[in-house]
Amino acid sequence: MRVAVIGAGVIGLSTAQSIYEQYHDKVSPLTIDVYADRFTPLTTSDGAAGFWQPYLYDKGNPDELKWNKETFDYLLGCLRSSDAIKMGIFLQSGYNLCTESAPDPSFRDIVLGFRQLSERELEMFPGYTHGWFNTALMIEGKSYLPWLMEWLIQRGVKFHDRKINSFEELADDGAQVIINCSGVRSGDLQPDPELLPGRGQIVKVDAPWIKHWILTHNFSKGTYNSPYIIPGSRLVTVGGVFQLGNWSEMNSSGDHKKIWEEACKLEPSLIHARLVEDWSGLRPVRSKVRLERESIQSGPRTMEVIHNYGHGGFGLTIHRGCAEEAARLFGEILKLRRWETKSNL
Amino acid sequence: MLFLYRYSIPLERQRRWFKDSIDHLLAIAQSPICAETGVFLSSGCQVFKEVPVDTRPYWAEYVLGFRTLTDQEMKRFPHHKFGQAFTTVKCECTTYLPWLQKRFLKAGGEIQQGKVSDLHHLADTYDVIVNCSGLGALSLAGDTAVYPVRGQILKFHAPWVKNFIRDGDGLTYIYPGVNSLTLGGTRQAGNWSLEVSAADREGILERCFRLDPSLRSGQVVGEWVGLRPSRENPRLEVEQLRTAGGREVPVVHNYGHGGWGVTLAWGAALDALGLVRQALYRHPPRARL
Numbered sequence: 238m239r240v241a242v243i244g245a246g247v248i249g250l251s252t253a254q255s256i257y258e259q260y261h262d263k264v265s266p267l268t269i270d271v272y273a274d275r276f277t278p279l280t281t282s283d284g285a286a287g288f289w290q291p292y293l294y295d296k297g298n299p300d301e302l303k304w305n306k307e308t309f310d311y312l313l314g315c316l317r318s319s320d321a322i323k324m325g326i327f328l329q330s331g332y333n334l335c336t337e338s339a340p341d342p343s344f345r346d347i348v349l350g351f352r353q354l355s356e357r358e359l360e361m362f363p364g365y366t367h368g369w370f371n372t373a374l375m376i377e378g379k380s381y382l383p384w385l386m387e388w389l390i391q392r393g394v395k396f397h398d399r400k401i402n403s404f405e406e407l408a409d410d411g412a413q414v415i416i417n418c419s420g421v422r423s424g425d426l427q428p429d430p431e432l433l434p435g436r437g438q439i440v441k442v443d444a445p446w447i448k449h450w451i452l453t454h455n456f457s458k459g460t461y462n463s464p465y466i467i468p469g470s471r472l473v474t475v476g477g478v479f480q481l482g483n484w485s486e487m488n489s490s491g492d493h494k495k496i497w498e499e500a501c502k503l504e505p506s507l508i509h510a511r512l513v514e515d516w517s518g519l520r521p522v523r524s525k526v527r528l529e530r531e532s533i534q535s536g537p538r539t540m541e542v543i544h545n546y547g548h549g550g551f552g553l554t555i556h557r558g559c560a561e562e563a564a565r566l567f568g569e570i571l572k573l574r575r576w577e578t579k580s581n582l
Numbered sequence: 583m584l585f586l587y588r589y590s591i592p593l594e595r596q597r598r599w600f601k602d603s604i605d606h607l608l609a610i611a612q613s614p615i616c617a618e619t620g621v622f623l624s625s626g627c628q629v630f631k632e633v634p635v636d637t638r639p640y641w642a643e644y645v646l647g648f649r650t651l652t653d654q655e656m657k658r659f660p661h662h663k664f665g666q667a668f669t670t671v672k673c674e675c676t677t678y679l680p681w682l683q684k685r686f687l688k689a690g691g692e693i694q695q696g697k698v699s700d701l702h703h704l705a706d707t708y709d710v711i712v713n714c715s716g717l718g719a720l721s722l723a724g725d726t727a728v729y730p731v732r733g734q735i736l737k738f739h740a741p742w743v744k745n746f747i748r749d750g751d752g753l754t755y756i757y758p759g760v761n762s763l764t765l766g767g768t769r770q771a772g773n774w775s776l777e778v779s780a781a782d783r784e785g786i787l788e789r790c791f792r793l794d795p796s797l798r799s800g801q802v803v804g805e806w807v808g809l810r811p812s813r814e815n816p817r818l819e820v821e822q823l824r825t826a827g828g829r830e831v832p833v834v835h836n837y838g839h840g841g842w843g844v845t846l847a848w849g850a851a852l853d854a855l856g857l858v859r860q861a862l863y864r865h866p867p868r869a870r871l
Binding site: 316321329349352355358370372375444446447448468471505506 | 612651667
């Protein structure tokens with residue numbers, strides 16, 4: 238059984254992992270090849286702050302809420318393992334601040350110790366009248382992706398530095414199931430008008446006295462368009478912007494200025510931080526995650542494709558739940574095409 | 583860090599010391615200059631192996647967001663049964679003290695380096711003496727109620743640790759500083775040794791690893807021993823010193839805060855200031871011609 242995974246960001250790598258975990262002893266041999274033209278540390282997952290938190294409200298996507306929870310619980314379990322730090326997983330507490338009264342977010346029962354902010358705490362953030370405190374997880378792409386690659390390589394998964402231009406190309410090479418985790422560029426493989434880049438820019442600074450993440454929410458400006466400050470294991474990520482339709486991966490000095498000014502208003506001590514670098518990335522934005530099977534006729538053969546893309550700004554947050562679901566879909570294909578070669582005695 | 587033990591000093595006074603101190607430090611932590619002071623907001627938890635008698639200490643209302651840990655949160659601590667979470671202030675004295683000193687000098691204060699072995703010598707030159715000699719009060723004030731409680735700590739590199747964890751018994755703690763963690767500790771009453779002990783180091787590491795296994799991926803970058811200037815109660819009162827020449831000089835004693843110096847310093851200082859003012863009012867300094 239030959240599986241081809243397109244994309245080596247957190248989605249591609251974790252999907253390969255879930256498929257291996259669930260099927261390597263059911264299908265023999267199970268050959269998994271990962272194709273990508275960008276690998277860690279140059280993927281979108283690497284640039285992200287690495288903070289687990291879904292959007293405040295799930296827009297009526299109960300699957301996404303479920304996958305987010307599965308991911309959180311999975312990462313929480315990984316915290317106990319000796320690999321936790323190598324994986325880039327650790328706990329951090331912080332503040333979600335709103336400029337107006339708002340219902341509790343969808344993740345209130347998933348995270349640890351969720352509570353409303355007290356008056357005294359809100360006084361620390363002038364301009365914000367409502368908010369929450371909780372402990373959440375960090376999952377830093379720059380550590381997690383190398384760990385995943387290492388995990389996969391140890392189990393015989395092969396990596397290919399190659400841009401894929403069509404599913405046919407892989408089918409021609411012998412791939413029987415294709416997992417499409419091509420993120421923001423999925424449109425190159427199959428047009429998808431629902432998929433758009435949500436450009437983000439961040440400033441990375443050295444400010445080690447800051448020990449909490451602070452996210453602000455301005456409902457008129459929209460998600461990620463108001464300041465956030467997220468300390469990582471080494472540097473602090475300051476953002477943000479969310480520019481739908483902007484394909485530029487170049488840093489903009491105008492965006493830098495806006496981000497920096499607003500963040501310093503939120504956390505005045507930042508003016509003494511040492512600026513290290515800016516980074517821009519394209520969130521693969523979609524009305525909802527595309528996680529589904531598709532059988533594509535190509536001449537005489539049927540290509541089995543599993544799409545797993547469109548995770549917006551919450552790829553790290555949702556990756557494991559999606560990977561497990563993709564693996565479940567893989568199992569469906571195996572049953573349908575009777576490709577399971579080991580019988581259950 | 584700000585943690586408290588119950589003294590037999592009236593509760594109102596303890597509350598005031600605590601509240602004044604934390605309010606002062608919270609204001610600094612939220613100011614633009616906090617990086618230069620070593621003072622910053624720190625969240626975390628305190629966990630107990632047995633449910634404590636007092637599940638809501640009197641200082642709970644002065645820290646931020648005090649609450650009991652949920653069952654889900656307690657799963658991280660299989661050896662503990664109960665916990666509390668809150669946000670408080672971390673005051674890193676290696677940065678804070680130089681900053682305070684700068685302020686003092688800027689305000690016109692003077693620093694003279696030297697050992698004071700007898701308060702009477704100072705009484706010849708000064709109108710008020712404020713005695714903050716910690717353990718030194720044993721000899722300087724002849725106060726036999728003062729005794730050391732030896733504390734050994736490790737400086738530890740594990741930059742992913744952002745929250746403090748403390749065992750309610752006070753013996754084991756993990757306090758993130760600006761650039762490194764402080765792991766502790768020991769509480770050895772009557773022990774005057776300033777030598778680092780290998781046995782204590784191993785004990786601290788073992789207990790801290792149990793509280794936070796991720797620490798195993800970090801490394802020790804320093805160690806240190808200090809002697810907490812302990813006393814059944816901190817001494818904060820005026821004593822009249824009579825000089826050989828017959829003068830009476832008030833001495834405001836402010837020592838014996840044990841392991842809660844940072845926690846109580848500002849509040850106690852305000853109290854001491856009140857006592858200094860009172861003393862000067864009662865006995866205005868004579869003009870020297």
